[in-house]
Amino acid sequence: xxxxxxxxxxxxxxxxxxxxxxxxxxxxxxxxxxxxTKEGCGIGECGACTVLLDGxxxxxxxxxxxxxxxxxxxxxxGLGSRDALHPLQKSYIEHGAVQCGFCTxxxxxxxxxxxxxxxxxxxxxxxxxxxxxxxxCTGYQQIIEAIExxxxxxxx
Amino acid sequence: MKWSxxxxxxxxxxMIPSFDYKTPKTLQEACDLLQEAxxxxxxxxxxxxxxxxxxxxxxxxxxLIDITSLKELRRIEETDETLSVGAAxxxxxxxSSPLVRQYGIVLSKAASEIGSPQIRNLGTIGGNIxxxxxxxxxxxxxxxxxxxxxxxxxxxxxxxxxxxLVKGPYETSLKPSEILVGxxxxxxxxxxxxxFIRLARREAMAIARMSIALLLQVQEGKIQNIRIAPGxxxxxxxxxxxxxxxxxxxxxxxxxxxxxxxxxxxAMIRRSGIRPSAPYKAPVVEALFLRxxxxxxxxxxxxxxx
Ligand SMILES: Cc1cc2nc3c(=O)[nH]c(=O)nc-3n(C[C@H](O)[C@H](O)[C@H](O)COP(=O)(O)OP(=O)(O)OC[C@H]3O[C@@H](n4cnc5c(N)ncnc54)[C@H](O)[C@@H]3O)c2cc1C
Ligand code: FES
Ligand code: FES
Numbered sequence: 001x002x003x004x005x006x007x008x009x010x011x012x013x014x015x016x017x018x019x020x021x022x023x024x025x026x027x028x029x030x031x032x033x034x035x036x037t038k039e040g041c042g043i044g045e046c047g048a049c050t051v052l053l054d055g056x057x058x059x060x061x062x063x064x065x066x067x068x069x070x071x072x073x074x075x076x077x078g079l080g081s082r083d084a085l086h087p088l089q090k091s092y093i094e095h096g097a098v099q100c101g102f103c104t105x106x107x108x109x110x111x112x113x114x115x116x117x118x119x120x121x122x123x124x125x126x127x128x129x130x131x132x133x134x135x136x137c138t139g140y141q142q143i144i145e146a147i148e149x150x151x152x153x154x155x156x
Numbered sequence: 157m158k159w160s161x162x163x164x165x166x167x168x169x170x171m172i173p174s175f176d177y178k179t180p181k182t183l184q185e186a187c188d189l190l191q192e193a194x195x196x197x198x199x200x201x202x203x204x205x206x207x208x209x210x211x212x213x214x215x216x217x218x219x220l221i222d223i224t225s226l227k228e229l230r231r232i233e234e235t236d237e238t239l240s241v242g243a244a245x246x247x248x249x250x251x252s253s254p255l256v257r258q259y260g261i262v263l264s265k266a267a268s269e270i271g272s273p274q275i276r277n278l279g280t281i282g283g284n285i286x287x288x289x290x291x292x293x294x295x296x297x298x299x300x301x302x303x304x305x306x307x308x309x310x311x312x313x314x315x316x317x318x319x320x321l322v323k324g325p326y327e328t329s330l331k332p333s334e335i336l337v338g339x340x341x342x343x344x345x346x347x348x349x350x351x352f353i354r355l356a357r358r359e360a361m362a363i364a365r366m367s368i369a370l371l372l373q374v375q376e377g378k379i380q381n382i383r384i385a386p387g388x389x390x391x392x393x394x395x396x397x398x399x400x401x402x403x404x405x406x407x408x409x410x411x412x413x414x415x416x417x418x419x420x421x422x423a424m425i426r427r428s429g430i431r432p433s434a435p436y437k438a439p440v441v442e443a444l445f446l447r448x449x450x451x452x453x454x455x456x457x458x459x460x461x462x
Contacts, residue, residue, distance in 0.1 A: 003177065020177035020220070023207070043208050044275060056248070056277040062207045063278070064200070066177040067222065110273070132272020 005069040009034070010078030018065045025049045025060035027068075028075060036076040036105045040134070047133030050106035051075050057113040057132075076105035079112065087150055088112060095146035099137035107133050111147050123148070172210045179222040183229075186335060187310040189221050195332040197221055201244050202278035204271075205287040228337060229282065232256060240306075240340035243282025247294075248273070250281060259343035261457055262350035262369050263297040269354060270294075282336045288322045291388035295322065296369035297352060299385035299393050301341035309333040322393050348373050351452035353444050354387065366440060368420075368448040377407045389424045389441060396423050413449055417442035 002017040009032065018027050028034040028051070040048035042061045049060040052074035080086035088111050091097075098104050107130060114121055114129035121129065126147050127140075135143065180186040190197055198217040200206050201224055209215055223229055229244035232253050239259045241250065250256050251268035270276050270284075270293050284294045285305065298318040305316050307330060316329065318339060323329050330336065344350070354367030367387035373380040382403050384396045399419045406412045421438040428434075451457055 001174065001176070019174060021172045021174045021210075023172070042211070044204060044271070047272065047274060050274055053277070057274050058277050059204075059274045062202075062204050064177065064203060064207060064220070066179065067203070067224075069179070113273070129273060132274045 003066060005066060007068045007070060008072040010074055020064065020066050022065045023061055024051070024053075024063040024065055024068055024073070027065045028060060028073075034075050034077050038102055038105055040102065045134070046103075047106045047110065047130075048103055050109045050133060052109060052113060055113070055116065057110050059132075074109070076108055079108060086112075088115070088146070091146040091149045092143070095142045095149060097138060097142040097146040103133055103135040103137075107135065107143055111143075111150075114147070115150060121147070172207070173213075173216055175217055176219045177222065178219065179225050181225060183226050183308065183335070183337070186221055186223055186226060187308060187333075189219070190335065191310040191333050193219050193221075197332075199223055199286075199335060201280040201283040202246065203283075204275055204279040205283055205289075223282075223335065224280075229335075231338075234259070234343070237342055238340045239343050240338050241281055242338040243285075243336045244280050245282075245338075247271075247276035247279050247281070247284075251276065260297070260301055260341060261344070262300060262352050262371060263294065265350070265352040265457055266293045266297045266354070266367070266369065269352075281339065285318060285321060285339070286328055286330060286336055288324075288326045288328050290325050290391060290393075291365045292393075293354065293367060293387060295393035296367055296385040296387040298339060298341070299395050300350075300369050300371045300383035301344075302383075303339045303341040305339050306337040307334050308337050309335070319392075319394060325391055344371070347375075348381075349452040349455055350457050351448035351450075352457065353448040353451065355440070355444070366437070366444060368441075368444045370448050370452055372449070372452040374408065374453070379403050379406055379408055384420070384445070386420070386424065386441065386444075389437070390428050394427075396420060398423060408449065408453060413446060416449075417445045420445045 003020050004017055006015045016031055025039055028037050037051055037060055038048035040046035044059045044062045050057050051060045054071050080089050088108055110130050110133050126144050178189055180189060196217060197219040200220045200222050224244045229242040231242045232245060232255055233240050234255055239255060247267040247270045251264050256264045281294050284292045303318045305318050305321050307314050307316055321328050349372045351370045355365055365388050369385050371383040382400050384399055399416055402419055403416055421441045424441055425434050
């Protein structure tokens with residue numbers, strides 16, 4: 001049995017048929033072809049599946065698809081494209097914050113959520129904002145620096 | 157859902173079994189749906205415990221009833237004497253609420269330390285209570301605040317102290333037809349200090365995620381009133397009345413606090429039974445208690461209050 005849900009994905013309205021027991025993560029990856037959002041643990045621990053739901057970061061692996069009906073979802077695909085990278089994406093690359101890249105989409109989304117509501121975060125605020133995103137490669141320092149650099153850019 | 161802080165790799169091959177999903181717009185409609193499902197429905201709030209539980213096959217409902225659109229469950233409201241928090245209010249919303257900070261800072265503090273930003277944006281206080289984990293972080297604050305839960309079903313409404321809502325690990329006194337609408341507690345007056353300390357997630361990997369919540373009123377150097385509740389230490393959420401009685405009327409000096417901290421760990425061992433982990437936990441519990449007392453005595457958690 002499938003239900004029809006309507007929601008905004010990266011600014012565009014979509015209408016999809018989906019079984020109610022599918023997670024938002026599965027809906028994004030398997031129905032909408034948006035495979036930027038990753039599945040790591042599937043149980044809310046790693047943050048690889050982080051997306052914005054009405055502007056707030058959530059774990060897409062814990063959200064059932066019917067929950068997003070009438071709401072707005074933002075994924076890493078909405079951030080930038082290969083030819084027009086978002087400043088955060090550029091900064092991640094420049095600071096060596098991307099190694100294997102598996103955590104990157106989720107990290108970028110958590111970073112965006114932080115900067116959207118707090119354009120001048122402190123180191124502690126940055127650490128708190130990415131505390132739900134695990135990275136096995138970088139040791140986090142480069143990621144923190146990449147986010148801090150944006151802050152400086154904005155401040156000039 | 158029973159959770160641990162261990163990372164357990166899982167794959168999409170572990171599928172969630174299918175069910176019907178309804179998002180009622182009124183509390184009445186939610187109660188009717190629940191009643192008519194005769195125990196085959198489950199309520200879903202943030203889903204942070206439930207979705208994992210469904211994946212693990214802990215339960216197999218034929219219907220999920222999403223209560224996050226019910227406005228009665230989404231409010232934080234004050235009266236002259238009390239503050240009430242709707243069951244579907246998220247941990248993020250509690251942590252950022254000026255009302256909760258002013259009148260129940262011990263609860264804001266606990267909410268702000270739960271999981272991760274992503275989990276706090278989904279997880280609700282009602283889900284935290286009803287899931288009934290011994291490590292649920294909002295329970296110790298709600299115990300020291302003597303919070304009362306408001307519970308409703310199609311035919312009945314009742315008020316139950318939160319301490320009586322949770323009967324044992326992952327077990328509550330709610331009937332399958334009942335919905336937790338919210339919790340309320342007496343607003344804390346300005347002269348009551350609070351302390352909440354929990355082991356950070358990283359520290360907590362090896363042992364349980366212990367915490368201590370307390371409220372403290374000191375007058376002329378003597379403890380007038382005190383409430384202490386540990387988290388993740390006892391099988392059900394409860395206050396430590398024997399330690400509270402010991403401390404009342406005493407001045408909180410080093411020696412008194414040291415004896416009290418012993419009493420805290422003794423109470424833990426007495427009430428939870430001697431488990432192999434008890435000797436490791438005792439000094440940790442004592443240290444947590446002392447840190448929470450120090451915070452309260454120095455007013456460190458009060459900075460957000462006006
Ligand atoms: C990665 C991760 C980290 C976590 N970290 C913490 C932590 O640090 N501290 C902590 O305390 N918890 C933690 N949790 C557990 C969880 O996030 C919380 O318990 C959360 O508050 C549950 O709320 P929910 O709205 O998501 O509940 P749901 O999953 O929607 O529901 C949980 C249970 O309560 C029932 N229920 C929900 N609302 C009601 C209601 N109003 N009336 C009747 N029944 C209801 C549901 O039927 C279900 O059985 C963590 C979970 C994850 C996945
Ligand atoms: S896949 Fe969702 S948090 Fe790990
Ligand atoms: S870059 Fe590999 S997990 Fe973060």
